[in-house]
Amino acid sequence: MFKIIKRVLKLAGNFSRRLKLAMLVSFVEAIFNNTPFFMVFYTMIEIIEGTLTINDIWFITSVIISSLLIQIILKRIIYTLQSGTGFEIFARERIKIGDRLKRYPMGYFNEGNLGNISAVITSDINFVEMHVMNIIDKVVMAYVNAAISVLFLFYLDYRLALISTIVFLLANFSLRKIFKVGKKQGRTRQSTQSEVVTAVLEYVRGMSVIKSLNLTGDKARSVKKAFQKFRDISIAMERAFVPLIFRFELWFAVGIASTILMAGISVNQGSLSLPVMLIVFIFIFRIYVPFQFLSTQSAEIRLMEACLDRYQALKKIDIIDEDGKDKSLNKYEIEFSDVSFAYEQHAVLKNINFKIPEKSMTALVGASGSGKTTIANLIARFWDVQQGQVKVGGIDVKKLTCDSLLRNISMVFQNVYLFNDTILNNIRFGNPQATEAEVIVAAKKARCHRFISELEAGYQTVVEEGGSSLSGGEKQRISIARAILKDAPIILLDEATASVDPENEKHIQQAINELVKDKTLVVIAHRLSTIKNSDQILVLESGKLIQQGNHQQLLAGDGKYKDFWQQRLEAKSWQISRAESTVKS
Numbered sequence: 001m002f003k004i005i006k007r008v009l010k011l012a013g014n015f016s017r018r019l020k021l022a023m024l025v026s027f028v029e030a031i032f033n034n035t036p037f038f039m040v041f042y043t044m045i046e047i048i049e050g051t052l053t054i055n056d057i058w059f060i061t062s063v064i065i066s067s068l069l070i071q072i073i074l075k076r077i078i079y080t081l082q083s084g085t086g087f088e089i090f091a092r093e094r095i096k097i098g099d100r101l102k103r104y105p106m107g108y109f110n111e112g113n114l115g116n117i118s119a120v121i122t123s124d125i126n127f128v129e130m131h132v133m134n135i136i137d138k139v140v141m142a143y144v145n146a147a148i149s150v151l152f153l154f155y156l157d158y159r160l161a162l163i164s165t166i167v168f169l170l171a172n173f174s175l176r177k178i179f180k181v182g183k184k185q186g187r188t189r190q191s192t193q194s195e196v197v198t199a200v201l202e203y204v205r206g207m208s209v210i211k212s213l214n215l216t217g218d219k220a221r222s223v224k225k226a227f228q229k230f231r232d233i234s235i236a237m238e239r240a241f242v243p244l245i246f247r248f249e250l251w252f253a254v255g256i257a258s259t260i261l262m263a264g265i266s267v268n269q270g271s272l273s274l275p276v277m278l279i280v281f282i283f284i285f286r287i288y289v290p291f292q293f294l295s296t297q298s299a300e301i302r303l304m305e306a307c308l309d310r311y312q313a314l315k316k317i318d319i320i321d322e323d324g325k326d327k328s329l330n331k332y333e334i335e336f337s338d339v340s341f342a343y344e345q346h347a348v349l350k351n352i353n354f355k356i357p358e359k360s361m362t363a364l365v366g367a368s369g370s371g372k373t374t375i376a377n378l379i380a381r382f383w384d385v386q387q388g389q390v391k392v393g394g395i396d397v398k399k400l401t402c403d404s405l406l407r408n409i410s411m412v413f414q415n416v417y418l419f420n421d422t423i424l425n426n427i428r429f430g431n432p433q434a435t436e437a438e439v440i441v442a443a444k445k446a447r448c449h450r451f452i453s454e455l456e457a458g459y460q461t462v463v464e465e466g467g468s469s470l471s472g473g474e475k476q477r478i479s480i481a482r483a484i485l486k487d488a489p490i491i492l493l494d495e496a497t498a499s500v501d502p503e504n505e506k507h508i509q510q511a512i513n514e515l516v517k518d519k520t521l522v523v524i525a526h527r528l529s530t531i532k533n534s535d536q537i538l539v540l541e542s543g544k545l546i547q548q549g550n551h552q553q554l555l556a557g558d559g560k561y562k563d564f565w566q567q568r569l570e571a572k573s574w575q576i577s578r579a580e581s582t583v584k585s
């Protein structure tokens with residue numbers, strides 16, 4: 001129970017002083033919380049002794065009212081100190097984890113981990129944020145009340161106090177057991193919750209495939225299974241608590257019964273007065289009630305601990321650029337020296353060597369799966385090479401932070417991802433400081449200003465997550481506008497393979513021409529014109545660099561490139577003749 005408080009204080013960092021202050025105020029408030037009961041005790045003594053005067057009544061009333069007012073003020077202070085702080089701590093943690101995530105190796109973002117990441121960021125942090133401050137307050141209150149009550153009972157009658165102390169200690173021991181079981185159950189529940197999130201994510205993301213292949217039954221079954229497992233675990237968790245809570249309540253029942261019995265016997269024997277007996281009854285319940293509340297909250301507290309465990313495990317993943325330095329580049333050539341790379345066990349690139357001069361255009365060509373995208377990903381250090389060196393501007397990318405490297409690189413992918421935000425902000429991701437006018441200039445260069453202006457809300461149009469409300473060509477041009485706005489000296493471009501209509505293709509080509517002026521350009525090339533006009537062509541086959549040179553040089557010799565070029569020409573003429581026959585028919 002105190003562990004969760006300790007953990008939150010550690011997490012709070014510079015906010016921990018505010019939380020400690022809130023706990024101190026809670027402590028004072030708990031003392032004032034007992035004042036009315038002491039006044040009741042005092043009144044009863046005065047009544048029995050027949051010494052109660054009107055002045056006493058005024059005194060007692062004003063003390064009770066003052067203590068209630070003080071409590072209200074203290075509660076307000078606690079609330080101000082705690083609630084805002086809780087939101088601030090977790091807002092900061094969310095930003096921190098967001099920053100770390102972008103520095104994790106891409107290999108971490110596999111399907112299994114995606115469910116975990118989503119569960120931590122959406123449900124775990126929210127859960128702790130919503131409940132932890134309230135729990136801290138209640139824990140402080142329960143222990144302070146118990147301590148004051150036990151001390152007061154010692155003052156009244158040491159025998160009764162001893163019974164209450166023993167019961168209190170036994171119940172506390174029972175409570176620890178409840179918490180221990182809760183922690184174990186909490187972990188199981190967490191991992192099942194991740195499985196649910198993973199299953200739902202997979203189901204929703206793959207909906208178009210599921211529908212087209214008519215897999216709705218099969219896939220819905222796996223989601224249902226995950227939900228059922230979660231339900232079973234949650235029920236099992238509740239069931240495991242029942243006997244423990246019963247034992248805990250039993251201790252208190254026995255304790256209360258024996259204290260009452262003992263008090264009754266003492267009154268009978270004349271060693272305890274009636275008002276003292278009555279006040280003992282009140283105070284014994286004041287020990288019991290807050291602890292009973294804590295026992296019912298034990299599942300919640302342990303769940304919070306399990307949430308924090310999972311959050312901290314996510315924070316502990318090694319970041320890829322731990323040893324990287326934040327350096328500014330002043331040269332932008334790219335070099336691969338003897339690079340070999342594998343995705344875990346799957347070797348993809350073998351002993352690759354090439355140089356890409358600054359402000360030149362290099363085309364990567366090769367069959368599907370030959371390693372073109374992997375080369376682009378290694379330049380951007382989405383992964384680290386196992387052998388050799390990737391240098392950008394003469395510096396090994398492993399010596400740079402991801403931020404300082406990526407500041408110099410714009411990537412335009414085939415599969416453009418747009419965020420659920422306005423078009424303006426989607427372009428502005430390229431340069432968050434850009435003004436609206438600058439965004440519009442970039443959009444004009446990327447040939448997307450016209451279609452954006454024709455939308456009812458223009459640049460304020462909110463794009464659906466992933467950009468599903470826009471056509472492929474439109475999305476690609478928005479992503480080019482982003483890259484133009486970023487104005488990075490190195491461009492990694494994956495040319496679209498999917499056929500777009502000629503009008504769109506013309507616009508995309510014009511947009512790319514604007515983007516790549518005076519840049520170091522590496523393009524995963526599919527268009528014959530791009531390949532032909534490149535300063536350098538790197539031909540890949542099964543992860544090996546088999547040819548290197550410009551179009552004329554490669555065509556002059558015999559080799560894969562010549563075959564490849566021939567095949568592409570044939571494919572193009574086949575496409576053209578097919579298009580012509582479609583027009584004729």
Ligand SMILES: Nc1ncnc2c1ncn2[C@@H]1O[C@H](COP(=O)(O)OP(=O)(O)OP(=O)(O)O)[C@@H](O)[C@H]1O
Binds near residue numbers: 371374
């Ligand atoms: N994240 C990944 N994890 C494991 N293997 C991967 C991963 N990404 C790619 N691969 C594998 O690495 C090999 C090279 O893939 P890569 O995407 O670099 O090829 P490519 O030449 O760009 O192909 P395409 O033209 O089809 O995009 C392929 O066998 C692919 O299956």
